[in-house]
Amino acid sequence: MKMRNHFITSVDIGSSKTCALIAELNSETGIPVIKGYGTVGTKGLKKGAVVNIEELSHTISQAVNAAETMAGTTVSNCFASISGDQIRSMNTQGLIAISRDARSGIGEAREIEKEDIDRVIEHTRAVPLPVDRQILHVMPQEFIVDEQCGIKNPINLLGRRLEVKVHITTYSTTVASNLTRCFKNAELSVINFILHSLASSESVLTPDEKESGSILIDIGNGTLDVIVYSEGGIHHTGVVNFGDHLVTSDIAYLLRIPQEYAEKIKKNHGYSFTQNVDKEAIIKIDSIGNRPAREIPLLKLAEYIEPRMEEILREAFMESKKSDIPLTSIQSVILTGGGALIKGCEELAESIFKIPARIGFPTGYTGFEDELNNPKYAAAIGMLRFALKDKSTNHIHSSASDTWLTKAWKWLKNITENIL
Numbered sequence: 456m457k458m459r460n461h462f463i464t465s466v467d468i469g470s471s472k473t474c475a476l477i478a479e480l481n482s483e484t485g486i487p488v489i490k491g492y493g494t495v496g497t498k499g500l501k502k503g504a505v506v507n508i509e510e511l512s513h514t515i516s517q518a519v520n521a522a523e524t525m526a527g528t529t530v531s532n533c534f535a536s537i538s539g540d541q542i543r544s545m546n547t548q549g550l551i552a553i554s555r556d557a558r559s560g561i562g563e564a565r566e567i568e569k570e571d572i573d574r575v576i577e578h579t580r581a582v583p584l585p586v587d588r589q590i591l592h593v594m595p596q597e598f599i600v601d602e603q604c605g606i607k608n609p610i611n612l613l614g615r616r617l618e619v620k621v622h623i624t625t626y627s628t629t630v631a632s633n634l635t636r637c638f639k640n641a642e643l644s645v646i647n648f649i650l651h652s653l654a655s656s657e658s659v660l661t662p663d664e665k666e667s668g669s670i671l672i673d674i675g676n677g678t679l680d681v682i683v684y685s686e687g688g689i690h691h692t693g694v695v696n697f698g699d700h701l702v703t704s705d706i707a708y709l710l711r712i713p714q715e716y717a718e719k720i721k722k723n724h725g726y727s728f729t730q731n732v733d734k735e736a737i738i739k740i741d742s743i744g745n746r747p748a749r750e751i752p753l754l755k756l757a758e759y760i761e762p763r764m765e766e767i768l769r770e771a772f773m774e775s776k777k778s779d780i781p782l783t784s785i786q787s788v789i790l791t792g793g794g795a796l797i798k799g800c801e802e803l804a805e806s807i808f809k810i811p812a813r814i815g816f817p818t819g820y821t822g823f824e825d826e827l828n829n830p831k832y833a834a835a836i837g838m839l840r841f842a843l844k845d846k847s848t849n850h851i852h853s854s855a856s857d858t859w860l861t862k863a864w865k866w867l868k869n870i871t872e873n874i875l
């Protein structure tokens with residue numbers, strides 16, 4: 456996304472489409488107002504990584520130019536989504552003393568300040584990482600003040616020790632550098648990369664769903680992005696390079712039709728849960744060349760689709776089981792991404808996860824609601840929301856936005872506390 460003047464730009468590079476959005480912030484409601492969007496077919500990206508610099512640079516340019524024309528402005532920087540199975544995640548924790556006494560080590564309790572929260576979160580970043588990895592997000596799950604757990608915001612609480620449990624995601628610097636180069640070629644600088652699933656969850660999940668425990672699955676064309684929430688915190692993020700294009704390939708292969716036509720058949724007639732299919736219904740399939748059209752039962756098409764969709768959802772199930780919380784504490788599954796639009800997807804997910812499922816459409820924005828009301832735009836819209844929230848709460852960019860004076864003050868304070 457770009458933040459020039461008062462505009463924010465997000466660019467979601469998906470396996471099948473790249474979407475750029477330019478938005479303004481409505482200061483009264485605090486939500487993004489989309490002023491322009493551009494969507495083009497992606498070229499030069501495979502499984503979340505760049506395979507052709509020139510093609511992907513051109514793709515980004517095209518999407519952003521279209522959004523700029525519509526918004527009547529130009530942008531120079533943006534937030535960008537990142538995905539692919541190069542993404543890794545872990546849960547860890549950090550601990551700091553709030554006050555120190557020269558003799559006992561721990562002094563009188565004092566009020567916890569914003570700087571203490573930043574400092575304890577900063578501590579969690581000290582995890583050993585291979586040279587080609589960098590931290591993408593550090594997301595607090597809960598704070599513990601002295602021995603009191605489950606605190607969401609410890610500010611102004613009295614305490615001697617502050618602990619934080621966090622979920623950390625990391626990315627490959629090679630993948631990010633190549634993506635950054637493509638953006639640079641398209642005359643854009645990347646303010647920050649945002650994890651695809653985190654972005655989607657920002658526009659799709661309700662606060663209640665995050666609190667009561669939910670799994671968000673973004674079924675894209677080439678990747679499955681999974682994120683697990685419980686008690687408002689993130690407990691697992693994972694990406695599987697396994698996407699919905701396989702459903703199209705199966706239909707094309709089994710019906711002996713071209714991919715583009717199989718894609719059309721899937722969208723118009725595809726069912727992923729055979730149990731609910733009209734057993735009498737027949738569909739017409741045009742044949743290649745001058746052979747006559749065929750008629751096949753709708754049930755037969757569903758029988759081609761269901762096993763692959765089941766495999767996709769089982770992969771997501773296995774991925775969510777890697778979470779550090781039991782899946783029995785999860786209340787709902789939310790399916791988003793274009794792949795979630797296949798009919799019967801909720802029912803199939805419910806039969807696998809054994810909990811209620813729904814399709815997640817993006818919310819929390821205004822402008823072009825009719826055009827963008829589609830799960831495939833969840834990540835692009837979610838990035839706008841994440842960036843605005845992040846800007847106001849200063850979570851990710853806290854160090855970047857610090858002046859040299861505040862940095863020096865923090866450093867001096869840390870040194871003093873550690874010496875005393």
Ligand SMILES: Nc1ncnc2c1ncn2[C@@H]1O[C@H](COP(=O)(O)OP(=O)(O)OP(=O)(O)O)[C@@H](O)[C@H]1O
Nearest residue numbers: 469470471472675676677678792793794796797831
């Ligand atoms: N109405 C529909 N019914 C079934 N499938 C659909 C429908 N609309 C879109 N899709 C599928 O959704 C997929 C595209 O989804 P999306 O745009 O979320 O993926 P992407 O962001 O390009 O890929 P990824 O996130 O995996 O990198 C395509 O495979 C497409 O066939």
Ligand SMILES: [Mg+2]
Nearest residue numbers: 469470675834
């Ligand atoms: Mg996507």
